Amino acid sequence: GENVEQHPSTLSVQEGDSAVIKCTYSDSASNYFPWYKQELGKRPQLIIDIRSNVGEKKDQRIAVTLNKTAKHFSLHITETQPEDSAVYFCASNQAGTALIFGKGTTLSVSS
Amino acid sequence: GAGVSQSPRYKVAKRGQDVALRCDPISGHVSLFWYQQALGQGPEFLTYFQNEAQLDKSGLPSDRFFAERPEGSVSTLKIQRTQQEDSAVYLCASSFRGGSNTGELFFGEGSRLTVL
Numbered sequence: 001g002e003n004v005e006q007h008p009s010t011l012s013v014q015e016g017d018s019a020v021i022k023c024t025y026s027d028s029a030s031n032y033f034p035w036y037k038q039e040l041g042k043r044p045q046l047i048i049d050i051r052s053n054v055g056e057k058k059d060q061r062i063a064v065t066l067n068k069t070a071k072h073f074s075l076h077i078t079e080t081q082p083e084d085s086a087v088y089f090c091a092s093n094q095a096g097t098a099l100i101f102g103k104g105t106t107l108s109v110s111s
Numbered sequence: 112g113a114g115v116s117q118s119p120r121y122k123v124a125k126r127g128q129d130v131a132l133r134c135d136p137i138s139g140h141v142s143l144f145w146y147q148q149a150l151g152q153g154p155e156f157l158t159y160f161q162n163e164a165q166l167d168k169s170g171l172p173s174d175r176f177f178a179e180r181p182e183g184s185v186s187t188l189k190i191q192r193t194q195q196e197d198s199a200v201y202l203c204a205s206s207f208r209g210g211s212n213t214g215e216l217f218f219g220e221g222s223r224l225t226v227l
Contacts, residue, residue, distance in 0.1 A: 001169070006153075034215070043115075043202070043218040044154065089153050098144055098167060099216060101153040 002027040006090050006102030013080050015111045023090035023102050024072040030092040033066060033073045034099070038087045047088075048075070080109045113137075115219035117203050123225045124193045132188045132222045136205030143186050144216065145178055146202040154202055160186060193226045200224075 003026040013019050025033075034049035050057045050064045050073065057064050061080075066073040073092075077084055087106050091099040116135040124130050136143050142161050146154035147170075156170040162183035171178070175193075180186040190197055200223045204216040 036216075043220050044216075045218070046215045049215070096166075098156045098159045098170075100156060101146075103153045104151075 002030060002092060002094075002097070002100040004090060004092055004100050004102040006105060008105060009103065010106045010108070012108045012110065015080060015082060015109055017080055019077045019080050019084070019107055019109075021075045021088055021090070021105045021107075022072060023074070023092075024070075025092045025100075026071070027092070027094060028068075028071065029094040031094055032099075033064070033090065033092050035062075035064060035075050036089045036091065036101075038089065038104075040086075044089060077107075080107075082109050082111050085109045115203055115205050115217050117201075117219035117222050119222060120220060121223050121225075123227065125227055126194060127192055129189065129191045130193055130224060132190075132201050132203075132224070134186045134188070134203030134205075134219060136184065136186070136203070137207075137217055138184075140205035140207050140217070142206040142208065143180055144204045144206075145186070145188050146204065147172075148200045148202055148221070150199075157188070157201075190224075193224075195226050198224055198226045 006023045031052035036044040037047045038044040061078050063076045087104045089101045091101045093099045118133045145157040148154045158168040158178045160180040175191045177189045200221040202221045203219045208214040
């Protein structure tokens with residue numbers, strides 16, 4: 001089955017800096033790669049996703065890149081703000097299967 | 112309702128007790144998923160329904176765990192003879208799509224189970 005590795009587990013940045021979180025996956029058949037944000041005590045919420053037919057997707061300050069050959073994908077947050085502080089999870093799956101999540105990255109943005 | 116609803120939000124059980132956790136997905140959502148989230152960890156997949164059919168239960172950790180969705184809407188996750196290692200937040204998520212394209216998952220607030 002699919003296995004998703006995520007790193008780093010914790011990331012501290014200064015407000016305005018960029019943050020990058022990386023994930024690798026094991027199943028070459030995986031074709032959907034979302035990122036979820038979970039604030040303390042809250043439910044995970046989708047922030048951006050990418051499918052295997054594109055290499056990059058951007059939505060304002062966040063972007064995701066995908067390298068299918070290397071089986072890794074990354075989340076990029078630019079101009080970080082204190083409200084970006086949360087736990088971020090990557091996930092992947094293929095058609096008809098459940099999403100498998102990474103273990104999460106705790107992002108702390110200090111002002 | 113407007114979102115995925117789970118109950119109870121908090122449950123304290125003595126070791127050996129049975130518990131039942133309920134999930135009300137968003138109306139019309141085809142797919143329903145249960146995940147277990149231990150403190151400081153990512154959601155771990157338990158089981159997945161498409162309508163009333165349980166398509167994958169490979170993540171259920173033991174035969175003490177049982178899930179059902181008899182009418183393709185509300186789902187119940189039952190844990191028999193609870194153990195301390197069952198303590199976790201149990202997240203339910205639903206998705207409008209089924210089949211080959213699951214799409215965005217909408218999560219509930221979770222049910223926090225503490226086994227003493």
